[in-house]
Amino acid sequence: MTRPRPHNVSAGPAILPVEVLERTAEAIRELDLPGDTSLESRLSILEISHRSAAFQTIHDAAIDLCHEVLEIPRSHKVLFLQGGASTQFAMVPMNLRRADRPACYIETGVWSKKAITESKMLGETKVVASSAATNHDHIPAMPAPETYANASYLHITSNNTIYGTEWDQLPEIGSDVPLVVDLSSNVGSRKMGIERVALGYAGAQKNLGPSGVTVVFVREDLIAREPVGVVPTMLRYSTHAAENSLYNTPNTFGILVLRNVLQWMKGIGGVAGMGAINESKAEKLYALLDASSLYRAHAKVGSRSRMNVTWTLGGSDADGATKRFLAAAEAQGFCGLKGHRSVGGCRASIYNAFPESGIDALCEFMREFERKA
Ligand SMILES: Cc1ncc(COP(=O)(O)O)c(C=O)c1O
Structure with a gap:
């Protein structure tokens, strides 16, 4: 880079470490994977098959680093999906709703409202706490457990990008009700109790890489939950879990950058x-x-x-x-x-x-x- 870099404080897509940009630029020219003598390893990341051994190495490393660096429990399957966090707003209720059990949400801003809107299209949805009355300038106190005791799941947004509010620690709600968390804008930023999350999701474009890849992690028992209504193949977690996120063509470039970012984070502790x-x-x-x-x-x-x-x-x-x-x-x-x-x-x-x-x-x-x- 020849010119001084601006101070990028954009909300997302956002700043990436310079060394990640440089490593990525190299991989666009030529992959050059250590120990890989395949023809693909002499090509660009932009032009190799997602079924090649070269890409498989990158993909597997990215999954492993999600467990190791982001501390996603090994009891959860890591998926790399597309359609952004906004698609997760719909996939969560499509896959996790149970008959006669409301989906419960804590409303802390625009993004949680969008998640609530999707859920309402699909079935009974309860907002059990909200910070709307003061323009979302705080995280509301946890509601009494009775308010969500028979829920299909409880959904929160761990960091509210627009308002600048954040849960200090993710709430402990016990094992009866799965905790679902939109972690898009603070994933990997600190220790916050990620082991309490049953299903978490984050668009990569803030802390993890470029736009176009969404990291989802989901506890094995929830993958097996039979959806209440008809859910198209591409919108089922079970489809992507069974195929290790390679049911269709994934965002190969985005996954490479994600791996590079996680390796950078590992170096920082x-x-x-x-x-x-x-x-x-x-x-x-x-x-x-x-x-x-x-x-x-x-x-x-x-x-x-x-x-x-x-x-x-x-x-x-x-x-x-x-x-x-x-x-x-x-x-x-x-x-x-x-x-x-x-x-x-x-x-x-x-x-x-x-x-x-x-x-x-x-x-x-x-x-x-x-x-x-
Ligand atoms: C907390 C949060 N959730 C969801 C979204 C929507 O993400 P996407 O554009 O990946 O659908 C954003 C976008 O900024 C966000 O900050």
Whole structure:
């Protein structure tokens, strides 16, 4: 890379580590797998069969690293699917609904609402807790177990990308009701109790790789659950589990990048190593926001995301100040800082690959902007 890189704080697709980009660029030119003398290994990742031994090696390594680095229990099958997390909003109720048992959801923002909408199309759906009344600025308290005791499953969103709120630890709800978690925007960011998840899913495009591959992990007993209604072949977990995600052509390129990202994470110490770095990054930014009289953090203390930090600007001309702030930030090389329209203001998405030096640069820029304002 010849030009200085902008500070990419985009919500997703998002920043990837430079060494992952470089390794991926090499694999686009020529795979060159150690010990592999096959003809495919002299081709590009973009032009080999998903049935080749060369791709199988990459695919198997990516699955293994999901267990090892993301700490997905071995009791769960890891699947690499397509259609994004949004397809999981529908696949979850299609496959996991049980007759006469509602699907239960905790509503914490736009993405959980979309998941609820899909579930409602298919059957009885209960929202058992919600943060809607205060524009999703916090994670609601866990509802009493009676509210979801006979549920087909309980669904939560572990990190709310738009609002910048996050479950501190995933809830322990016992083994009677499966916990289903949309982990799209904080998967692999720290230790959060992943062993409590019965089915988890995450679009790769924030912490794990490029768009177009969705990591799903599902406990073996849930794969065997017979769907209540008709579910097309491609939308059944059992289809993909039986064929090791090779029922149809997977996103071969996306899986290679995922493997490269997980190898990079392993070098940093996996979720424990990432967690320490992410904690320190987020703390710096929240400390600045809390000490400021210009910026106001959107998320309440105790619910704050380490991945997406959201804030608004105050004062008599808040809209004008926000526009000037964003323009000045862009001129300083910060890209993707505009907040989602549901919250307004600004959002810094500081995923795993966003370096601490970038946080220092952002804090310095924000202090300077406030000083001059
Ligand atoms: C928490 C969360 N869930 C789901 C989605 C939707 O993901 P996809 O675009 O992969 O369908 C997003 C996208 O940003 C998200 O942040």
